[in-house]
Structures are given as C-alpha cells and as structure tokens.
Amino acid sequence: MTEHAREVLILELQSEIFAIDAHRVREILDVVPITEVPGSRPFVSGLINVRGKIVPLADLRLKFGMPTPPPTIDTRIVVIETEVDGETTAVGLIADRVREVTELVADSIEPTPRLGMRLRSEYIEGIGKRGSDLIIVVDLQQILASTPEATPRGNASPGNDPALRLGA
Amino acid sequence: MTSVDPSETFRQEAQDLLVQLEDVLLDMETSENPHDLIATAFRALHTLKGSGSMFGFQDLAAFAHVVENTFDRLRKSGIPPSAELVATSLSAKDYMRQLVLHPETAEDSIGEALLAELQRLDAEVPMDAPAPPAARRATYEIDFALPEDCLLCGTNPLLLLDELRELGDCEIVADASAVPLLDDLDPEMCTLRWHAVLTTDRPQSAIEEVFMFVLDEMTLSVRRLDPDKPAKPAPAPAPAPAPGNTANFTSASGAPPTGIRVAAERVDSLMDRVGELVIAQSRLRQIAQASHDPTLRTIAEEIERLAGELRGATMGIRMIPIGQLFGRFRRVVHDLARDLGKSVNLVTVGEETELDKTVIESLNDPMLHLIRNAIDHGFEEVGARAAAGKPTAGTLTLSARHAGAQVLITIADDGRGMDRERIRAKAVEAELLPEAGEIPDSELFAVIFSPGFSTAAEVTSVSGRGVGMDVVKRTIDGLRGFIEVASEPGAGSAVTLRLPLTLAIIDGLLVRVGSGRYVIPLSSVEECVELPVGSGGGSDARNLLNIRGDLVPFLRLREMFAATVPPDPYQKVVIVASGDQRVGLVVDQIIGDHQTVIKSLSRMHADVPTFSGATILGDGTVALILDIVNLIAAGRALEQRLKAS
Numbered sequence: 001m002t003e004h005a006r007e008v009l010i011l012e013l014q015s016e017i018f019a020i021d022a023h024r025v026r027e028i029l030d031v032v033p034i035t036e037v038p039g040s041r042p043f044v045s046g047l048i049n050v051r052g053k054i055v056p057l058a059d060l061r062l063k064f065g066m067p068t069p070p071p072t073i074d075t076r077i078v079v080i081e082t083e084v085d086g087e088t089t090a091v092g093l094i095a096d097r098v099r100e101v102t103e104l105v106a107d108s109i110e111p112t113p114r115l116g117m118r119l120r121s122e123y124i125e126g127i128g129k130r131g132s133d134l135i136i137v138v139d140l141q142q143i144l145a146s147t148p149e150a151t152p153r154g155n156a157s158p159g160n161d162p163a164l165r166l167g168a
Numbered sequence: 169m170t171s172v173d174p175s176e177t178f179r180q181e182a183q184d185l186l187v188q189l190e191d192v193l194l195d196m197e198t199s200e201n202p203h204d205l206i207a208t209a210f211r212a213l214h215t216l217k218g219s220g221s222m223f224g225f226q227d228l229a230a231f232a233h234v235v236e237n238t239f240d241r242l243r244k245s246g247i248p249p250s251a252e253l254v255a256t257s258l259s260a261k262d263y264m265r266q267l268v269l270h271p272e273t274a275e276d277s278i279g280e281a282l283l284a285e286l287q288r289l290d291a292e293v294p295m296d297a298p299a300p301p302a303a304r305r306a307t308y309e310i311d312f313a314l315p316e317d318c319l320l321c322g323t324n325p326l327l328l329l330d331e332l333r334e335l336g337d338c339e340i341v342a343d344a345s346a347v348p349l350l351d352d353l354d355p356e357m358c359t360l361r362w363h364a365v366l367t368t369d370r371p372q373s374a375i376e377e378v379f380m381f382v383l384d385e386m387t388l389s390v391r392r393l394d395p396d397k398p399a400k401p402a403p404a405p406a407p408a409p410a411p412g413n414t415a416n417f418t419s420a421s422g423a424p425p426t427g428i429r430v431a432a433e434r435v436d437s438l439m440d441r442v443g444e445l446v447i448a449q450s451r452l453r454q455i456a457q458a459s460h461d462p463t464l465r466t467i468a469e470e471i472e473r474l475a476g477e478l479r480g481a482t483m484g485i486r487m488i489p490i491g492q493l494f495g496r497f498r499r500v501v502h503d504l505a506r507d508l509g510k511s512v513n514l515v516t517v518g519e520e521t522e523l524d525k526t527v528i529e530s531l532n533d534p535m536l537h538l539i540r541n542a543i544d545h546g547f548e549e550v551g552a553r554a555a556a557g558k559p560t561a562g563t564l565t566l567s568a569r570h571a572g573a574q575v576l577i578t579i580a581d582d583g584r585g586m587d588r589e590r591i592r593a594k595a596v597e598a599e600l601l602p603e604a605g606e607i608p609d610s611e612l613f614a615v616i617f618s619p620g621f622s623t624a625a626e627v628t629s630v631s632g633r634g635v636g637m638d639v640v641k642r643t644i645d646g647l648r649g650f651i652e653v654a655s656e657p658g659a660g661s662a663v664t665l666r667l668p669l670t671l672a673i674i675d676g677l678l679v680r681v682g683s684g685r686y687v688i689p690l691s692s693v694e695e696c697v698e699l700p701v702g703s704g705g706g707s708d709a710r711n712l713l714n715i716r717g718d719l720v721p722f723l724r725l726r727e728m729f730a731a732t733v734p735p736d737p738y739q740k741v742v743i744v745a746s747g748d749q750r751v752g753l754v755v756d757q758i759i760g761d762h763q764t765v766i767k768s769l770s771r772m773h774a775d776v777p778t779f780s781g782a783t784i785l786g787d788g789t790v791a792l793i794l795d796i797v798n799l800i801a802a803g804r805a806l807e808q809r810l811k812a813s
Contacts, residue, residue: 033788033789033790035782035789035792037773039729039778041775044773047782047790047792048790049784049790052444052447052784054769054770054784058772084771087771089770089771089772091772144772
C-alpha cells in the first residue's frame with residue numbers, strides 16, 4: 001500500500017456505494033438474530049452476539065435517510081472497531097451488500113460537494129471515483145459519535161418509543 | 169500490563185507498607201502497649217528504606233532513614249510516642265507516599281520541614297531512658313541458625329552477634345557441625361550455627377528484636393535458665409520451661425499468610441472466560457435436555473457442576489475483605505475530627521465481610537462522603553454532647569454484613585440525628601416535596617440525595633455545598649445497590665448501603681415480552697402471579713392489582729417496549745420490589761431462572777436507562793437486563809404522559 005492509497009471496504013447501502021477504512025473492519029458476518037433495544041435511538045436499535053461479545057448494531061441507512069427493507073440473502077453485518085467517546089468499541093454495521101476490499105487513491109477522493117448531495121454531508125469524508133462509480137467515503141467517527149441530537153427524527157421503526165427516552 | 173517493571177512492584181509494596189505504617193501510627197495513640205506497634209512501624213520503615221534504595225528511590229530511602237532513626241530511638245527507650253510525634257509521623261508518611269507515587273511533584277521544602285520537626289521531637293526523647301521496669305536480670309540460652317542465603321540478602325552475622333553482646337554478658341560459641349566438607353562448601357552459604365549464653369536485664373523480646381529482620385526465615389530458640397541451676401542444662405530433663413519461655417521461630421510460624429500478586433486485568437480476563445464458559449454450558453444443557461442420550465446428559469450435568477464451582481472460585485479471587493476499605497477511613501476520621509474540633513471514635517464491625525473488588529473500589533468516594541457528612545453534620549460539638557448527657561466522644565460505626573446475595577454496609581453516628589422539619593422545609597422550598605400531607609420517612613430522607621440539596625446553614629470546607637449526596641446515590645445506583653436512611657432525633661443517623669455481592673454474574677428471571685426476551689434480576693423479584701383475566705385488557709383500565717389485600721400498581725411491559733406480536737392469552741405478572749415499593753411487571757411468559765453473565769451495554773446505548781446491561785442466552789441470542797429502578801421511573805413518566813393526553 002503506497003502512501004497515497006487507502007485500503008477500503010466497498011459496500012452497498014440501497015443503491016449507493018460506500019467505502020469504509022479497511023483497517024477498522026474486524027469481520028464480516030451473515031445476518032444473525034438481532035435483539036431490539038426498546039427506547040434506544042433507531043439508528044442503533046439492535047444488539048448482536050459476536051462470539052460472546054455483545055455488539056451494538058448500527059443501521060447507517062437511517063443516518064442517510066434511506067428506506068430500511070428487511071434483510072435479503074446479500075445482507076451482511078460488517079463489524080468494525082471505532083472510538084466512541086474515547087473508548088474503542090466494536091460496532092456492527094448493516095450492509096445491503098458487501099463488494100470487496102480495494103485501494104482508493106487518496107488524490108482521487110474529493111471533498112464533499114456542498115450542493116447536489118441528497119445525503120447528509122456531515123457524515124461524509126469525501127467522494128472517490130473508481131471507474132464509472134462514485135464512491136462515498138463515510139466518516140465513521142462522525143456518524144457513530146453518540147450525540148443523540150444527530151439522529152434524524154420521524155424515522156422511528158416500530159419498537160422504539162421515543163417517550164421512554166424522554167420519560168427517564 | 170504483563171511485563172514486570174520492578175519499580176512498579178516496589179510501588180505496590182511500598183504502598184502496602186505505608187498503609188501498614190499508617191494503621192500502626194493511628195493505633196499508637198490509643199494503645200496501652202505501644203511497644204509492639206513501634207517495632208512494627210520501625211520494621212516497615214526499615215524495609216521501605218532498604219527496598220527504596222534498591223529500586224532507585226534515593227530520596228525516599230534518605231527520608232525513611234531519618235524517620236526510621238526516630239522510631240529506633242523510641243523502640244529502645246520504651247517511651248510511648250507523644251501525640252505530636254504521631255501527627256508528624258503521619259505527615260511524614262503522606263510525604264513518603266508522594267515520594268513513592270509522584271516523586272517529581274514532591275516538594276523538597278515540605279520534606280525538609282518534616283525532618284526538622286521530627287528531629288526536634290526526637291531530641292525530646294530521652295536517650296538514656298530508664299529501662300523498662302518489668303525486666304529482671306536473667307540468663308538465656310540461645311541457639312540460632314541463620315537462613316542459608318542470609319549472606320546473599322545482605323545480612324552480616326557478625327553485626328548480629330555484636331548486637332547480641334550489647335544486651336549483656338554474653339558468650340557465643342560457633343557450632344560448625346552443619347558445615348559441609350571443603351569440597352562441598354559454598355562460601356556464599358551460611359552454614360554455621362551459634363550457641364550463646366546471655367545474661368541480661370533486658371526482656372526476652374529484646375533478643376528476638378536483634379534478629380527481627382531475619383526472624384521469619386531463621387531458626388531461633390531461646391530458653392530462659394533458672395538462675396539457681398547451672399547454666400548448662402543437666403542431661404536429665406530439666407523442669408519443663410514455662411510456656412512462652414521458649415520461642416521457636418521457623419518459616420512456618422509467624423510468617424504472614426502467603427499470597428501472590430496478580431494484576432487485576434488477569435483476574436478480569438479469567439472472569440470473562442468463565443462467563444463465556446457459563447454461556448456455553450447453558451447451551452449444552454439445552455441440547456442435553458432435548459436429547460434422550462443419557463451419556464450426554466451425565467456429561468452436561470458434570471460440566472454444569474464444574475462450571476458452577478469454577479465460577480464460585482473465580483469470584484472468590486475477586487473478593488476482598490471490606491476491612492481494607494474501612495482502614496482507609498481511619499485517617500480521614502482522625503484528621504476531620506481534629507480539624508472540626510470534635511472527638512470521634514471510629515468503630516468498625518465485620519471487616520472480614522468480602523465484597524467484589526470493583527464494588528469496593530467504587531465505594532471509596534461515596535463512603536468518604538457519607539463519613540464526612542456524619543462528622544460534620546451528624547456529631548454535635550463537644551459541649552452540646554455533654555449537655556445532652558452523651559459521652560463527649562462521638563462514635564462513628566462502620567459495619568458490614570452479608571444478607572443473602574447482598575452486602576449491607578452501614579455508616580452510623582450517635583450524633584444529633586437528622587432534622588426532619590428542616591429537611592421538609594428545604595424540600596418544599598426546592599419544590600421536591602408537597603407542602604401538605606404526611607410524608608413517610610423513606611420519601612423524606614430520599615430528598616437528601618437530590619442534586620443540590622443541602623440544609624447546612626453555612627458552607628464549610630468539608631460539606632454543605634449540597635454536592636455529593638446525589639453523586640453517592642448515582643454511584644450506588646450504578647452498582648445496582650440501594651440506600652436506606654434511618655434517623656432518630658438526638659440519637660443519631662444511619663445510612664445503609666445495600667449492594668450486590670458481585671457485578672459480574674447475577675441470578676435472573678428470564679421472561680418474554682412480545683418477541684423479545686428480558687432478564688429481571690432475581691434479587692428484586694418477590695413473586696409471580698397470573699394477571700386476572702378482565703383486569704383491564706386495554707391500557708385505559710386501572711393498573712392496580714390486588715395482592716393479598718395490598719394494591720400493587722403494575723406496568724405493561726408490552727406497552728413500554730412497544731411489542732408488535734399478539735399478546736399471549738394469559739399474561740403473567742412479576743412482582744418486583746424497588747426500595748420499599750412493589751410494582752408488577754406484566755409479561756407474556758415467564759421462562760425460568762437464568763444464570764446471567766452481565767455484559768455492559770456499549771456507549772452507543774448509554775442513553776437507554778431502562779436496561780442495566782445485556783446477557784447472552786443459551787441459544788446465542790442477546791437478552792437485555794432490566795434496570796428495575798429506572799424502568800419504574802420510565803413507566804411512571806409514560807403513564808403521566810398518557811394521563812395528560
């Protein structure tokens with residue numbers, strides 16, 4: 001890996017193509033039983049068991065305002081390690097499809113354009129190009145930061161009563 | 169941290185020694201017979217000096233040397249130390265702690281001032297004090313053999329012999345019978361033994377003191393000879409020496425209980441493995457129960473038993489007696505009482521009660537706070553106590569005892585007790601309590617744990633800012649414990665902390681709500697009943713249950729957790745107790761008891777207070793553990809919202 005290339009994992013969320021830093025990825029799993037956490041933020045409403053460790057499951061699609069259809073045969077869980085509030089935490093990410101690990105030339109990653117983006121730009125580190133594909137490089141640190149305000153409201157999936165949060 | 173850093177080892181050892189030194193110093197003030205205590209202090213200081221210089225803590229060694237000299241002089245003079253000397257020594261101990269932990273921040277000037285003070289006090293100790301009156305001139309026959317490796321450890325036998333000679337008229341004969349032939353002789357090994365006849369007016373303990381640094385490893389026998397009999401014992405058995413006259417020290421006796429230091433992380437990781445083993449074992453049990461293979465069942469049962477025992481043993485490693493924690497407060501009580509001009513005796517009960525190490529560590533701050541409060545607010549001034557007909561010295565009692573799977577820790581004072589009227593008035597002012605109506609003590613006293621609540625008329629350096637009691641509450645909540653307050657006007661107050669034995673594994677009741685499974689801590693479960701059919705199918709009905717005449721409110725977990733699958737026809741109610749209130753939790757199904765290995769939720773779920781953690785079930789799925797206190801609070805809030813709309 002040269003200085004100017006970044007090793008990334010390419011995955012799909014709905015019709016968009018995303019890239020996350022490969023060195024953060026710990027493993028990629030088939031879909032496992034998911035335990036709902038009532039009262040949690042919809043974006044991290046699940047827990048999974050990753051070989052004896054309980055890992056929160058995040059659905060990035062909610063952060064980007066995408067629909068969340070049920071898992072298909074291609075759905076995978078990407079377990080990454082990231083820092084949340086200064087603690088290294090394993091987090092599972094739902095991906096509609098995982099493609100490959102590849103290198104993105106750092107120079108080809110451009111800053112997020114201010115206009116023309118349907119997705120929330122604060123979670124995006126930049127846009128890379130590979131062939132004809134536009135690849136969105138996700139700012140995992142930013143997206144997983146545990147500030148509840150960052151959650152887009154009105155997308156609550158069933159099983160999440162926001163009243164519980166307010167009440168306690 | 170698995171790599172061995174010798175100076176880190178020294179730091180730990182030094183801290184233990186300093187704790188011991190502090191204990192001894194505090195005891196010295198009240199002890200009838202401080203001689204042994206002085207000797208212990210001297211030994212601790214000596215070791216500190218020796219190992220300090222070995223590990224490069226030269227400042228510490230130099231400082232400890234001076235303090236050691238003072239105690240050496242005290243030890244020899246037999247005069248009890250003055251209160252002033254004890255106080256200075258305590259400060260010196262603090263300074264040494266600083267030198268051990270943060271040598272770079274230690275102020276030389278403080279050290280010098282302490283040394284000057286010590287030397288001044290030292291000078292007051294008369295050098296040639298009258299010998300302790302108890303000693304009568306007597307003759308002792310002493311046989312001793314030093315540990316073989318004593319030369320390697322830096323012991324010079326000649327100095328010991330000289331010291332022995334200083335005690336009185338002494339004849340020492342070397343016994344070379346154990347020395348091997350020249351070919352086998354290792355010059356670094358001390359194989360000589362000695363036989364001495366000593367006539368002295370010093371007590372027998374003085375002889376043992378000569379050897380105090382090698383006592384644990386050496387063989388020493390001291391026989392007191394009857395002055396009328398010849399010095400050499402007759403071959404015929406002499407009258408049996410009175411008990412206590414023969415002291416036989418071997419490595420087995422007198423040595424402290426042996427132990428090994430294990431890094432806390434290793435124990436934690438062992439506990440993690442055991443936790444995983446328990447999970448795997450419960451999966452095995454499920455499979456075994458479903459099968460009809462008797463061999464498999466036998467093995468599963470065997471493994472269940474072993475896993476249970478292993479779990480118990482591992483938890484035992486994490487358990488430490490609470491006396492360690494209580495001990496830390498002696499100094500605090502001593503200093504605080506002195507600063508506030510009060511007289512307080514600290515009584516500790518049940519120091520041997522064992523508690524999980526993590527629990528003990530997190531108890532330090534809350535207990536410190538409660539103790540400060542008791543001394544500052546609880547105890548009256550000396551004059552007021554006398555006027556009330558109480559002993560002038562207040563008694564602060566720290567006690568610990570087991571009660572089932574819980575440990576009760578009580579901090580009790582015999583002071584003025586809490587002023588119910590004042591708490592009430594302040595609480596009404598802060599709109600924490602309604603102005604009218606009878607308020608039970610439990611609710612009234614719960615107010616003092618509200619943030620910012622204080623009845624103190626003036627803020628002192630110790631307490632009164634109203635910061636802290638809420639922190640106490642939060643810490644105890646975090647440990648899944650409860651606080652109970654009792655108070656009698658004029659007779660004192662007692663705060664009791666109810667804590668679980670361990671944080672790692674609990675007994676839980678596994679229930680199903682909708683499609684989700686949840687664990688209710690068994691310690692808070694009182695009973696399980698069936699929800700009477702017709703008692704409010706809808707949420708608008710009255711949510712009260714009649715349990716043998718008592719009305720118990722209940723929460724429908726299906727509503728709280730927004731369950732979507734259709735409810736079971738016969739709903740069950742788990743009655744849980746939180747503090748002294750009982751609440752029913754309506755669930756779809758009660759699955760059974762479950763050994764719950766608690767895993768904490770990640771930071772991403774820090775905003776969900778209704779669950780205290782999660783666990784992994786036998787089939788590998790995750791179940792959430794209910795936090796009863798927060799769940800009830802959330803249920804109340806939900807109810808209020810429903811009522812309002």
